[in-house]
Amino acid sequence: MHDPSISVSVQRTNKLGKKETVPSPISVVEYNKYMGGVDLFDQNMASYSLSWKSRRWWMKIFYYLVDACVVNSYLSYKTAITNCKKMTHLQFRSQLANELMKTYSSRKRPGALVICGKNKLKKLGGRTISVENVQRKANVGDHLPTQAKPRHCAYCSTKETVKRSKIVCRSCNAAPCLECFVPFHEA
Template sequence: MTKGGTDLFDQFCHRYSTTRKPYRWPLRVFYGMIDQSGVNSCALYNFNYVNERLPHRQFLIQLSAGLLEPFLRRRLTNVTLQRSLKACIISMLGIDVPPPQERSDQLPKRLRCHFCDTNLDKKTNTACIVCQVPICRHHRRSVCTSCSDIN
């Protein structure tokens, strides 16, 4: 009469399994532990009277989203992240992103760097924040070299 629990547990483990075709047995053991912990955590969640009962599939979806969220938020702070990937992460997290603000160091068109020789003809579209003089990336800091001497 009490022997059905093991069969039910195996059924839950195999219904939404994380296993792939592992070629190494330690990996297969790890996947089995992940499946078992998913079933056990769902049972503990549903036994808690404060929580609403969730089907196993819905619980696993919420569990995976909860485990991914800190990683996605940390990944979103990466400045070299592709725009398409950043947009995908933002839509997954449901974050409202303010529209990009126009930078005060951007020039409307490319101009020659104020500090480079004219024969080098280095053009740039960034300017000093303080005096708005065009500066290339070699001369750029937060302010141009002449303004930093003043401060």
């Protein structure tokens, strides 16, 4: 791209801390001028990385590509938004994760939900009702506990340690136990 015989004068700091003019090839000057983009990309990749050790080599490549897509989309977002307050990188990743997950819940089991009465959900076939983040965090004053039949705690119950709760939230119809009621609606 550049003729190797062409050199340009640039300012460098010598051992004594004083600036002096030295000749430098034009290719080195151009490289130093544009190298910041790769460094910025690497910095954003390292801040919230998805990768972890795996025996399957292709998983590392897959997670690198997912990370690269997220960072590139964040950088595109930053350049596209000009007139309003921009999200931070962490806020962008959190918003992206919420949008991708939407209503997905790993606790769903086969079964159907039936709307009965005044838009109340009824549990059928042992299915745990999942609650969207938007519904769980909206109008916090409407989330009041009521008593019902014991169900799995929506916040702390796992397959290994099953914890049951008689408390049910009126708004989102989830059953967090008494200790988990507030953290469930804040998380």
